[in-house]
Amino acid sequence: MVKDWSEWYQEIIQKAGLAEHSPVRGCMTIKPYGWAIWELMRDRLDAAFKATGHQNAYFPLFIPLSFLAKEAQHVEGFAQECAVVTHYRIKTDPETRAVTPDPEAELEEPLVVRPTSETIIWSTFREWIQSYRDLPLLINQWANVVRWEKRPRLFLRTTEFLWQEGHTAHATAEEALEEARRMLDIYAEFAEQVLAIPVIKGRKTPSERFAGAVETFTIETLLVDGKALQAGTSHFLGQNFAKAFDVKYLTAENKLEYVWATSWGVSTRLIGALILSHGDEKGLILPPQVAPIQVVIIPVWKSTEEQTQTTQKAHELARKLTDLGVRVKVDTDPHHRPGWKYNEWELRGVPVRMVVGPRDLAAATVEVAFRHNGEKRSVSEGEALAEIKKWLDTIQRTLYARAKARIEHQTHWVEDYARMREILEESGGFVVAHWDGTAETEAAIKAETGATIRCIPLDWKEEPGKCIYTGRPSAGRVLFAKAY
Amino acid sequence: MVKDWSEWYQEIIQKAGLAEHSPVRGCMTIKPYGWAIWELMRDRLDAAFKATGHQNAYFPLFIPLSFLAKEAQHVEGFAQECAVVTHYRIKTDPETRAVTPDPEAELEEPLVVRPTSETIIWSTFREWIQSYRDLPLLINQWANVVRWEKRPRLFLRTTEFLWQEGHTAHATAEEALEEARRMLDIYAEFAEQVLAIPVIKGRKTPSERFAGAVETFTIETLLVDGKALQAGTSHFLGQNFAKAFDVKYLTAENKLEYVWATSWGVSTRLIGALILSHGDEKGLILPPQVAPIQVVIIPVWKSTEEQTQTTQKAHELARKLTDLGVRVKVDTDPHHRPGWKYNEWELRGVPVRMVVGPRDLAAATVEVAFRHNGEKRSVSEGEALAEIKKWLDTIQRTLYARAKARIEHQTHWVEDYARMREILEESGGFVVAHWDGTAETEAAIKAETGATIRCIPLDWKEEPGKCIYTGRPSAGRVLFAKAY
Numbered sequence: 001m002v003k004d005w006s007e008w009y010q011e012i013i014q015k016a017g018l019a020e021h022s023p024v025r026g027c028m029t030i031k032p033y034g035w036a037i038w039e040l041m042r043d044r045l046d047a048a049f050k051a052t053g054h055q056n057a058y059f060p061l062f063i064p065l066s067f068l069a070k071e072a073q074h075v076e077g078f079a080q081e082c083a084v085v086t087h088y089r090i091k092t093d094p095e096t097r098a099v100t101p102d103p104e105a106e107l108e109e110p111l112v113v114r115p116t117s118e119t120i121i122w123s124t125f126r127e128w129i130q131s132y133r134d135l136p137l138l139i140n141q142w143a144n145v146v147r148w149e150k151r152p153r154l155f156l157r158t159t160e161f162l163w164q165e166g167h168t169a170h171a172t173a174e175e176a177l178e179e180a181r182r183m184l185d186i187y188a189e190f191a192e193q194v195l196a197i198p199v200i201k202g203r204k205t206p207s208e209r210f211a212g213a214v215e216t217f218t219i220e221t222l223l224v225d226g227k228a229l230q231a232g233t234s235h236f237l238g239q240n241f242a243k244a245f246d247v248k249y250l251t252a253e254n255k256l257e258y259v260w261a262t263s264w265g266v267s268t269r270l271i272g273a274l275i276l277s278h279g280d281e282k283g284l285i286l287p288p289q290v291a292p293i294q295v296v297i298i299p300v301w302k303s304t305e306e307q308t309q310t311t312q313k314a315h316e317l318a319r320k321l322t323d324l325g326v327r328v329k330v331d332t333d334p335h336h337r338p339g340w341k342y343n344e345w346e347l348r349g350v351p352v353r354m355v356v357g358p359r360d361l362a363a364a365t366v367e368v369a370f371r372h373n374g375e376k377r378s379v380s381e382g383e384a385l386a387e388i389k390k391w392l393d394t395i396q397r398t399l400y401a402r403a404k405a406r407i408e409h410q411t412h413w414v415e416d417y418a419r420m421r422e423i424l425e426e427s428g429g430f431v432v433a434h435w436d437g438t439a440e441t442e443a444a445i446k447a448e449t450g451a452t453i454r455c456i457p458l459d460w461k462e463e464p465g466k467c468i469y470t471g472r473p474s475a476g477r478v479l480f481a482k483a484y
Numbered sequence: 485m486v487k488d489w490s491e492w493y494q495e496i497i498q499k500a501g502l503a504e505h506s507p508v509r510g511c512m513t514i515k516p517y518g519w520a521i522w523e524l525m526r527d528r529l530d531a532a533f534k535a536t537g538h539q540n541a542y543f544p545l546f547i548p549l550s551f552l553a554k555e556a557q558h559v560e561g562f563a564q565e566c567a568v569v570t571h572y573r574i575k576t577d578p579e580t581r582a583v584t585p586d587p588e589a590e591l592e593e594p595l596v597v598r599p600t601s602e603t604i605i606w607s608t609f610r611e612w613i614q615s616y617r618d619l620p621l622l623i624n625q626w627a628n629v630v631r632w633e634k635r636p637r638l639f640l641r642t643t644e645f646l647w648q649e650g651h652t653a654h655a656t657a658e659e660a661l662e663e664a665r666r667m668l669d670i671y672a673e674f675a676e677q678v679l680a681i682p683v684i685k686g687r688k689t690p691s692e693r694f695a696g697a698v699e700t701f702t703i704e705t706l707l708v709d710g711k712a713l714q715a716g717t718s719h720f721l722g723q724n725f726a727k728a729f730d731v732k733y734l735t736a737e738n739k740l741e742y743v744w745a746t747s748w749g750v751s752t753r754l755i756g757a758l759i760l761s762h763g764d765e766k767g768l769i770l771p772p773q774v775a776p777i778q779v780v781i782i783p784v785w786k787s788t789e790e791q792t793q794t795t796q797k798a799h800e801l802a803r804k805l806t807d808l809g810v811r812v813k814v815d816t817d818p819h820h821r822p823g824w825k826y827n828e829w830e831l832r833g834v835p836v837r838m839v840v841g842p843r844d845l846a847a848a849t850v851e852v853a854f855r856h857n858g859e860k861r862s863v864s865e866g867e868a869l870a871e872i873k874k875w876l877d878t879i880q881r882t883l884y885a886r887a888k889a890r891i892e893h894q895t896h897w898v899e900d901y902a903r904m905r906e907i908l909e910e911s912g913g914f915v916v917a918h919w920d921g922t923a924e925t926e927a928a929i930k931a932e933t934g935a936t937i938r939c940i941p942l943d944w945k946e947e948p949g950k951c952i953y954t955g956r957p958s959a960g961r962v963l964f965a966k967a968y
Contacts, residue, residue: 023551023607024595027544032623035540056519060511061597061628061644062567065574067507069583079574083546084585085597087568088632090549092559099553101568101594110585111508113545113569113597123507133819139516144545144628148572160545335617 005225016348026152026159036292054138062111067119071244077211081148083113113146121167122245131250137169155272163267169259176260180236183264184217187232196287196400197277202455214238220454222407223276226428228481234264284349288392293329295352296345300338306358424449434474436467454479489709500832510636510643520776538622546595551603555728561695565632567597597630605651606729615734621653639756647751653743660744664720667748668701671716680771680884681761686939698722704938706891707760710912712965718748768833772876777813779836780829784822790842798840908933918958920951938963
């Protein structure tokens with residue numbers, strides 16, 4: 001059993017070669033294995049966006065300060081974490097060789113490195129939207145963004161991170177709301193079916209909303225350490241940005257109206273969620289759908305002759321699996337022993353290991369081991385090929401079911417504030433409790449326990465009760481937790 | 485015939501919806517149609533990199549000033565065009581509401597937005613490389629970079645652009661040189677076979693080398709307007725960055741040696757090259773391999789009944805073509821007439837148009853038109869489906885052959901400096917001439933004609949002659965041109 005998940009997290013990310021802290025404080029370097037996971041995530045999401053009519057585009061990295069300032073809540077929300085470009089040239093002191101920003105190359109208007117792109121995009125949408133025929137406008141962008149982070153944590157909180165941000169414009173509030181909900185559903189489906197991460201769909205309280213949003217929808221999950229994670233958000237922006245950037249359209253009735261907006265995003269933080277949803281004391285456990293290597297094949301040998309034969313056999317098997325659409329790696333490294341390799345690939349979370357030893361050659365067998373439950377058995381090569389897809393599918397569903405059971409176990413329906421504090425201090429987890437609906441109570445609970453309202457679940461049932469903190473009337477339960 | 489290609493270029497990019505100038509000076513917005521082309525390019529290149537053993541990773545957007553300064557030539561080469569981040573917070577004046585960088589949040593060490601990533605990557609490679617077993621290290625990154633641009637031009641020269649940058653480390657100079665050449669070959673093959681852009685592979689003269697490189701290889705092409713374009717470069721960096729960042733490896737003989745490096749990149753400027761290689765007075769002409777839409781199907785009708793029938797037929801045909809792996813769009817827009825649509829899709833460079841009219845229904849025919857030569861004919865649907873792949877392939881090869889012939893026509897073997905100046909002033913194009921090999925002559929010719937030595941071609945033949953400028957002995961000819 002893992003005792004300190006925080007330590008485990010750092011260690012596994014380093015040992016599995018997923019990412020590392022860069023020399024630039026708060027910024028991470030994503031290493032090849034981590035990047036390969038991100039590519040798989042990106043491709044799946046991108047396909048889902050395109051299937052629902054969205055198009056990719058690309059907007060500038062920089063945002064003029066004055067743009068950011070146009071939506072009052074927005075600038076207030078991001079002011080504390082903006083990287084600001086003030087110069088466009090550097091110079092080397094001819095004597096000291098010291099390099100500094102060139103004072104003669106100061107920008108008239110400083111530029112902010114985008115923390116999110118609503119402002120630059122809505123200044124552009126103004127030109128793209130004239131009439132109702134231009135709507136809906138469904139745009140997505142894959143990009144890097146920067147939000148200065150005081151307490152960085154690999155993947156979960158980094159100053160620079162990679163994400164996609166969808167930005168859409170609609171003729172009516174209803175359509176925009178529908179879009180915001182549609183994208184939330186796509187995120188939830190992606191999290192559950194591709195990442196095997198169970199999520200709860202909900203809406204944020206006003207104090208937890210995105211800066212500039214009328215309504216923020218979220219998918220929330222709970223990690224192995226009992227902390228909650230906001231895994232993706234989808235915002236209904238009302239007409240806030242349309243008004244800030246004066247984006248109107250001509251209706252079919254020839255009237256000028258402000259358009260309605262949404263934005264939505266998920267980021268590389270999902271890799272952090274993945275790690276902390278499925279790992280164990282041996283390391284990562286990757287759901288097959290986002291495992292860069294789904295099957296690792298390890299030939300084992302004693303003699304050089306056996307080495308040649310088992311290696312050849314391993315490559316043959318790899319080719320057959322590749323033909324079935326399975327992502328395979330053959331580990332022929334002569335510098336490490338089989339036992340070392342087993343540990344290494346377990347650490348890296350590869351779902352299935354196949355070992356080809358000398359005795360498997362004549363028998364046409366292979367030893368199959370599953371990462372998620374440690375099971376091991378010898379099967380015929382034919383069976384391995386016939387069953388592999390089913391195995392991967394079963395592993396995927398098992399990981400989801402396991403995470404689901406864990407989260408249910410970590411979810412507490414609580415009536416009593418003392419008990420709530422106890423849970424939050426000891427085991428963490430979701431606390432499902434009554435709340436009187438006021439920001440004051442929300443703030444008081446946060447100050448005393450460190451827990452925030454993660455969301456008001458969308459499947460929320462009207463259930464009269466008493467607020468766990470004030471005892472005042474409550475219309476239903478909300479989800480509290482300490483969060484990343 | 486197009487008279488002013490420069491004007492044509494701006495206009496086509498705007499009308500075809502490829503890109504536009506953003507509100508941030510020098511930065512472009514890549515619109516969905518332009519982005520779709522970039523995605524196709526990216527996926528092809530990415531596959532070629534992976535097939536040659538490279539892995540993707542991601543390094544920080546920011547580079548500490550002191551890192552950039554470590555390689556003397558490097559910092560000198562990029563100093564004039566660096567965006568510098570000096571603050572990490574902004575503040576709003578409570579009275580005037582003016583937003584400014586927060587003077588209390590000034591960075592101790594300013595950060596440069598990466599103009600290229602050698603320095604940040606080599607500071608990381610130092611940790612990744614210990615022994616010969618870690619080599620070669622073959623890394624690629626897809627990223628945005630910023631080089632402050634005084635005379636921006638969409639795609640060809642923008643302050644922010646997207647690119648890939650490969651960075652590799654090797655045990656020997658020979659291996660690094662081989663890698664630099666291998667990547668040049670991959671770029672050349674990509675340009676010629678995927679973009680249908682003929683290129684000349686060569687090496688840069690010392691004065692045109694990448695800042696920090698020992699040798700810069702380049703692929704050069706010539707655009708319709710007679711200007712040359714550097715379409716991709718691959719650098720042999722020697723041990724310059726290894727020494728600047730102290731990256732050594734333990735050899736098999738247990739000795740510590742500096743590693744050898746390459747870097748190589750192509751960028752969104754290739755979209756500019758594509759536009760200016762194949763366009764004509766009607767607009768873009770896209771090679772099928774990078775055409776987001778390879779076939780546009782336009783149903784035409786008079787009555788509502790015909791509209792239903794031809795639209796249905798168009799969708800049927802689209803499904804069949806999609807099943808063959810063809811990228812298809814059906815244009816059912818009721819607001820525009822067929823003639824308008826023909827012009828529109830010709831402008832956007834779609835290789836093949838298929839029109840389904842009422843008379844085609846019973847006859848099971850379709851009218852096919854080719855963008856690149858304007859040919860039009862009625863064929864059976866069966867023939868269209870049987871031939872489409874061949875047609876696209878023929879178009880691809882024809883565009884290449886046509887560009888090749890054009891460039892040959894624009895290439896002038898010249899012995900006389902007066903003639904060289906005349907050509908460069910009037911028609912532009914490549915001037916193949918003798919050069920005495922000195923930087924002085926190179927600089928003098930550049931000052932007088934605006935032309936630079938694009939490259940010393942790799943298939944360069946030793947051919948004694950006299951320098952076109954000084955009359956001094958020359959060992960062979962080089963390629964001069966005015967360039968973007």
